[in-house]
Amino acid sequence: MTGGTRPDGVPAGQPTEDPAYPARTAPDCADLATLDGAVSGCRACPRLVEWRELVASVRRASFASQTYWGRPVPGLGPADARIGVLGLAPAAHGGNRTGRVFTGDRSGDVLFAALYRAGLANQPTSVSADDGLRLVDTRIFAAVRCAPPENKPTPGERDTCAPWLRREVELIAPTLRIVVALGAFAWDAWWPTLSSAYGVVPPRPRPRFAHGALWRGPAGTPALLGCYHVSQQNTFTGRLTDSMLDEVLARAVAIATA
Numbered sequence: 643m644t645g646g647t648r649p650d651g652v653p654a655g656q657p658t659e660d661p662a663y664p665a666r667t668a669p670d671c672a673d674l675a676t677l678d679g680a681v682s683g684c685r686a687c688p689r690l691v692e693w694r695e696l697v698a699s700v701r702r703a704s705f706a707s708q709t710y711w712g713r714p715v716p717g718l719g720p721a722d723a724r725i726g727v728l729g730l731a732p733a734a735h736g737g738n739r740t741g742r743v744f745t746g747d748r749s750g751d752v753l754f755a756a757l758y759r760a761g762l763a764n765q766p767t768s769v770s771a772d773d774g775l776r777l778v779d780t781r782i783f784a785a786v787r788c789a790p791p792e793n794k795p796t797p798g799e800r801d802t803c804a805p806w807l808r809r810e811v812e813l814i815a816p817t818l819r820i821v822v823a824l825g826a827f828a829w830d831a832w833w834p835t836l837s838s839a840y841g842v843v844p845p846r847p848r849p850r851f852a853h854g855a856l857w858r859g860p861a862g863t864p865a866l867l868g869c870y871h872v873s874q875q876n877t878f879t880g881r882l883t884d885s886m887l888d889e890v891l892a893r894a895v896a897i898a899t900a
């Protein structure tokens with residue numbers, strides 16, 4: 643069984659299987675709360691809907707007693723954030739279980755501890771949607787809002803989901819100064835968002851993703867800063883260390899507050 647309302651009050655919107663639902667609905671969302679509710683009711687991608695609900699139904703043995711969220715996972719953080727953190731998609735037993743982005747898995751453990759060290763969160767852990775976590779000056783969101791099989795959304799699913807990201811960025815655009823892209827997928831997802839949300843033609847050739855790569859666009863647009871994804875694959879192998887993550891976030895803070 644999947645949940646309907648997260649413990650922190652984000653409502654599940656009216657479910658719809660219309661593939662045009664994000665493109666039709668997102669532009670009309672006047673604030674983040676409305677957007678979060680609309681996102682959570684989206685069923686536009688049949689493959690992802692089937693997967694997220696299957697995972698929520700079968701569950702992992704260690705979470706067998708829990709009720710999974712099993713829906714799209716909205717963004718997290720204040721509407722006047724200056725820093726955006728853009729991820730790929732929720733994890734099957736992390737965000738798809740808890741209903742909060744990056745919450746309940748090892749990737750999130752690494753990310754939230756780093757945000758806390760950087761002064762961007764009020765506590766170093768994020769374990770459930772009602773654990774009291776507050777982000778400071780930071781909004782976290784994902785390019786795709788449903789957990790995909792093997793963490794790999796298709797290009798079509800990415801494009802179908804893009805209107806949610808676009809609207810979220812539009813709503814925080816007045817304060818947004820920098821976006822930290824976690825991994826190449828997020829980095830690549832930023833360019834169409836830059837175009838649709840800011841009306842800026844992305845550079846050609848597109849700047850390539852690299853850890854520490856920084857791109858600055860025209861005045862009035864946020865900078866883009868690359869960071870290896872906080873996946874276990876990167877953190878367990880030492881490709882991404884805590885100190886590397888600390889350096890990226892310190893740089894993001896410096897740019898956002900300059």
Ligand code: SF4
Binds near residue numbers: 684788804
């Ligand atoms: S991935 Fe995005 S567009 Fe597709 S069902 Fe989930 S929220 Fe809707």
